[in-house]
Amino acid sequence: MSVRVTSHGKKRMQERVNVYNNYKMTIRNVMNKGKTVDYYKGAFYYYLTRRKKGYIRVYNNRIYVFGSRYNKKRLITVFPVPEKYLPLDKYEINADIKRMVKVINEKVGMKVSITLKNDKVILGTSCPYEGLSQMAIRIKTLDDKYLTIRGTKLKDFNILN
Numbered sequence: 001m002s003v004r005v006t007s008h009g010k011k012r013m014q015e016r017v018n019v020y021n022n023y024k025m026t027i028r029n030v031m032n033k034g035k036t037v038d039y040y041k042g043a044f045y046y047y048l049t050r051r052k053k054g055y056i057r058v059y060n061n062r063i064y065v066f067g068s069r070y071n072k073k074r075l076i077t078v079f080p081v082p083e084k085y086l087p088l089d090k091y092e093i094n095a096d097i098k099r100m101v102k103v104i105n106e107k108v109g110m111k112v113s114i115t116l117k118n119d120k121v122i123l124g125t126s127c128p129y130e131g132l133s134q135m136a137i138r139i140k141t142l143d144d145k146y147l148t149i150r151g152t153k154l155k156d157f158n159i160l161n
Contacts, residue, residue, distance in 0.1 A: 003027045003066075009075035016078055017062060027064075027075060034059035035092075038135035041152040044091035047082070061086065093135055093151055101151040104137045111160040114139060116153050123160075 005013070005023045013019045019026050034057030037048045048056055054065040054076060061081045067074040085091060104112060104126050114122040114137075124139040127146070135151040 003031070003073055003075060005075045006077075009077055012078045013075075016080060023075075030057050030059045030064050034064065038150070039093055040088075040091045041093055042091050044081075044085045044088065045152075047085065058088070061088065097151045097154055098135070100154050100157055101135055101137055104157055107159060112139065113158045113160055114149065114154065115156040116149070117155045119155070122147065122149075 003024065005027065010023065013023060013026065017026065036058075037045065037056055040048060040058070048058075048063070051065070055067065057064045057066070058081065062078050063081060064078045065076045067076065081088060104114075105128075107126050108128050110126050112124060112126050114124070116122065122139060122141060124141040124147070127138050127140050137149050137151070137154075139147045139149065141147060
């Protein structure tokens with residue numbers, strides 16, 4: 001993936017990441033290993049989502065902001081994660097939730113029973129949804145309504161026959 005770096009982005013990478021010439025390799029690592037907003041929960045998730053403009057990746061305790069969500073080709077800026085959110089692992093979605101989301105999204109067209117953290121049970125059919133976050137599921141309920149549910153809201157699920 002070819003990513004341009006704006007002059008402001010270069011200045012911020014030099015100032016805040018100590019990268020002076022190998023921008024492309026750093027950006028490649030950010031895009032491949034960095035986490036999107038949807039991998040976080042709680043106060044840090046809300047901190048990141050308040051920043052509506054741009055496509056955000058978090059990598060090595062820094063927040064990288066790229067062009068728009070549909071144009072991931074320009075690094076706009078980079079800044080450190082505020083101290084009050086460190087360590088980040090307390091805001092990361094845990095492995096069980098990631099597993100549940102992955103399994104449900106792989107079972108497109110299957111009838112499922114989803115239990116939310118508030119103990120509400122949703123019955124429906126899992127369905128694909130283009131542009132859906134990696135940490136969310138899409139369900140068509142029995143009354144033909146479509147729901148998008150963030151992984152952080154899940155408690156359990158069952159695949160029904």
